[in-house]
Amino acid sequence: MDGKTRLAGIIGWPVEHSRSPMLHNHWCRVHQINGAYVPLPVEPGQLETALRGLVAAGFRGVNVTIPHKEEAFRLCDELTETARRAGAANILRFAEGRIIGDCTDGTGFCDNLLAHDVALEGRALILGAGGAARAVAASLQDRGCEVFISNRTAARAEALVQALGTGTVLDWAEWPDRLGEMNLLVNATSLGMGGRGDVDWPALLQAGQAGLGVADIVYTPRQTSLLKAAQERGFRTVDGLGMLICQARAGFQAWFGVLPDADEASFDLLAQDLARHGLS
Incomplete structure (x- = not known):
């Protein structure tokens, strides 16, 4: 990581169960992108403070998971039509100080x-x-x-x-x-x-x-x-493992500029990790 590293992550409470960091960082390696995707545990009631801080810190955006999706929807400055229909936002993109919400669930x-x-x-x-x-x-x-x-x-x-x-x-x-x-x-x-x-x-x-x-x-x-x-x-x-991979692709493209494949290698990476932790 250096001063040019593109940063993204996932916000949730709890968030330690998420395999999204493993998946996105795998895609960064595959596509040789100078990027990093990190877990961000944020307690209920602290989402707005956390999002504005991440915008100020130069993050490209975040995924949002339980229990913050509906609040994230309300905090967006702009929403895609898909997010409006879903009434929730699981992908946030930060651009020129604004929070743009989309939903790929x-x-x-x-x-x-x-x-x-x-x-x-x-x-x-x-x-x-x-x-x-x-x-x-x-x-x-x-x-x-x-x-x-x-x-x-x-x-x-x-x-x-x-x-x-x-x-x-x-x-x-x-x-x-x-x-x-x-x-x-x-x-x-x-x-x-x-x-x-x-x-x-x-x-x-x-x-x-x-x-x-x-x-x-x-x-x-x-x-x-x-x-x-x-x-x-x-x-x-x-x-739900395939859903995780399929919904993640659009976010990765928004933050890192490449649309990755929902391929067998990505699936096997996560499946093997779950098996190692007795979660298969």
């Missing part, structure tokens, strides 16, 4: 499903109502899916459907009985991250029908308790 999610031969059609049930859930819901709707939202706090699910302009809210206690009507189940909550979350997924999946696709945005561990239960039922499953 939804497109990264859908690209990952397609890469795993999961059709984007029919009815999709999304668990969760945060920034990632909205981004995923918007992208699925844009591809013609009928979207259902269920969240433990019903008011948040209702607010999400209202913001999207279409969709159906299912009560948290009701969705397991309606699962047989669905083509896709998406866990867009943090349940299962780091192995936490006391959820009896085998019981909740009982009504699912053959052909159901089950996706989790969590990738630590890759095989969450939801995905393990879904595999035991014979459902097609997709973990």
